[in-house]
Amino acid sequence: MAAVKETVDRVKAIDVDAYKYGFVTDIESEKAPKGLNEDIVRFISAKKNEPEWLTEWRLDAFRRWLTMEEPTWARVDYPRIDYQDLYYYSAPKSMDDGPKSLDEVDPELLRTYEKLGIPLREQEILAGVQTSKVAVDAVFDSVSVATTFRAELAKAGVIFCPISEAVHSHPELVKKYLGSVVPVTDNYFATLNSAVFSDGSFVYIPPGVRCPMELSTYFRINERNTGQFERTLIIADAGSYVSYLEGCTAPQRDENQLHAAVVELVTHEDAEIKYSTVQNWYPGDAEGKGGIYNFVTKRGDCRGDRSKISWTQVETGSAITWKYPSCILRGEASRGEFYSIAISNGRQQVDSGTKMIHLGKNTTSRIISKGISAGKSNNTYRGQVSAHRKATGARNFTNCDSLLIGHDCGAHTVPYIESKNASAVFEHEATTSKISEDQLFYCTQRGLSEEEATALIVNGFVRDVLQQLPMEFAVEAQKLIAISLEGSVG
């Protein structure tokens, strides 16, 4: 009940339409010239001192990208993107000196994080004191500027560093796994990312290790007109476990910003990765102008037997979301999970869902998706569950519920359920409804305003998914849900 009250208070405290995190930090940054060609790809690669093979890998991706066409099948509508009118590289300038600790980090940058409520500095101080610790590999625009808790993670043998660093320190791992889950030519945006990816996190959990803390990355898009091309690679070796948190906020913008990230997860035998996302990028103003385009490819590969990958996402931001975190269930008895809350308000467009590809025997998967559309938004669940010939005993349960608030929004469900194995058992159910008058009446009878009542009911509606989030995120997510629904009532 306390959390709900907090949500309600939060809603009251904020003016309608004010984007809480909409501010721009003015710090010097270094950019590649606008546009995209082989020279820019080489420039990015050179900037990062990348080895020859990676430069070639990027160039190969770029050449393939030129032959591809932008996908149009999603239920999203946006003006054509001019890929030659974007910057593909931007790094805070003071990075050249390579700060070794937080003290060396640009103080302006730190203040930005403070406004966002990321207690980076505080966390380092608290290290070793708190039982629940969070390591933050902060990504400010394109370069990871600060990484904490390195020492403690190293003790456990966990590698957690920017991927640009991993290329040098652990080339064998990067070479082995990069592009092995999301192939270079997977889709238009993934290929673009492969060519120009800026930076991101690299995580390797050695066999049998349970990562001692939850790993976390906060993304921030900061530079005007800069596409963000994050690349995350997480490998959980046999019998290991890691929980990874990703949270995003972005400053207010006039022009649309493109974000095309790729996240690859690999689990070996008996390993488990839990990947949680809270996404709150700028959704655009009341007319839907200026929001962020979020075209992300996220995929996990359960390579080992009995391995598990669990995706949990709370999507409240972005003008356009195009995102399908998927699981390839290759190992015997491996398990994939997808828990999602997608909230759209204003003129947001969400086309999101998951893919569960059952390849191995006795693989199981579970999909719980809760979509909430308000305002003039469109919210689509698009998911695929498939069992291949050899996936004997595959099992899936899918539940996707949509809630409509207001009469100008749309909620859509497009599931693909494909079974090629007689012993596969798939169940799918979906419902669409509005907030029940009875429930609203009940709440308002007890003194809640309509907006408070709506927030309360919605929080109840998404409860199944919220419970899957780590504590730190659950609270933040609850606040975000309430903020996202502002102005949707009445």
Added chain:
Amino acid sequence: MNKPVLQRQRTEAEVALIERFDQGDRRLVGASALRADAMRRFAEAGLPNRRVEAWHYTDLRGVMRSAALVRAPETATLPVARECLTKPVAQTGAFRFVIFNGAYNEELSSSGPLPAGVTVTSLAAALAAGDADVLGALKADGPGTGDAIVALNTALMQDGIVIRVMPGAKVERPLAILNLMSGGFAQAAFLRSILLVGAGASVSLDETTAVCMPDATQANEALTVVVGDGARVDYAAQVAEQGEGAVAVHGLFVTMGANARFNGFCLVPVAGLVRRQIFARLEGEHSTISLGGLSLLRGKEHADTTLVVDHAVPNCVSREFFRHILDHESTGVFQGKVVVRQHAQKTDGGMKSQALVLGEDASMNNKPELEIFADDVVCGHGATVGQLDANQIFYLQARGLSRGEAESLLLEAFANEALELVADESIRARYAAQAADWLAHRSGQ
């Protein structure tokens, strides 16, 4: 934006179909502007293939390598048709209209006076006379017109039955349309029938497609139904007989007025490939549409049911219930889409697709879609795919049934639940007999 589209290489079948139209088939009477426009749309799109979202699971371009020929109606084949009419699937107590080898055949059809309130003409005659109602029902902005195979039907339609039911007429005796091909070679037919039901009338229509000497035939059939205010239509359809390698595509277009009721069902127990497309639009308030189907598949059979129910007005109810039993290497497809437009408040939509997969190599593809733009609605869908429940089989075996008997009993129950949706008792009994035959064939292996 206007990038020149690369001209795709046309397949042999596509070229043949377009040429046939261009050369002006002398049997294609009337509606020339409508036909030309439809042919243009078909030529642009080509035969549907995997890249067309609505045809993702049924690659017609791959299956229809060549275009079968249309056969001229001739008297020499009449005995074949007469023999065919004695088969159990052709038995009906209904007033029957027979289309044989692409033309309405009065001789084979039921004789005697039509039921009161019903008038009938052939499509060819109606088109030749420029019948305004018929042309109106065929006009290009109806539901489903974006589909290439529907366009092909409109362009090449040879004949069909146009049935008008007068306002207020309660037609007691069911009407039946039998689309018959003599077969014996790869033969094509393009048929279009129209059922116009006046306000407050009620009628039951039973449509059957069959090939006398089953072969790799290609049937492209469509039925347009206009349900007037307060009218009630019961409809049942099946492809009763066709050969290996045969393709049957059937389109059903329903537009409904207010307070109307449409109850449709389709049975698929047949060789080859069957694709059923249903496009329904609810245009009057307080109407109810119920669509059901049962597909019993074995061998390499392929059955696809794709439907779109468009709630254009408030306060309507739609129900879809489809079941598949898939043996051997057969493939089942169910794609259902319920669209609720912005002002269609108080819509109640429910869709269910269930499949039992028996064959190791059988596959089932489900795509139940919801597209909702109104907030005060209750819509849901469910889709399941699975095997027979081992516990239920054990329960029956523990009571002395053999495994085969137990399976048959459970399958029969599964099939009958879908067949309950068939409104007309005699049709239901005929379908149930076919389902029983199918099961008997299965357990007899």
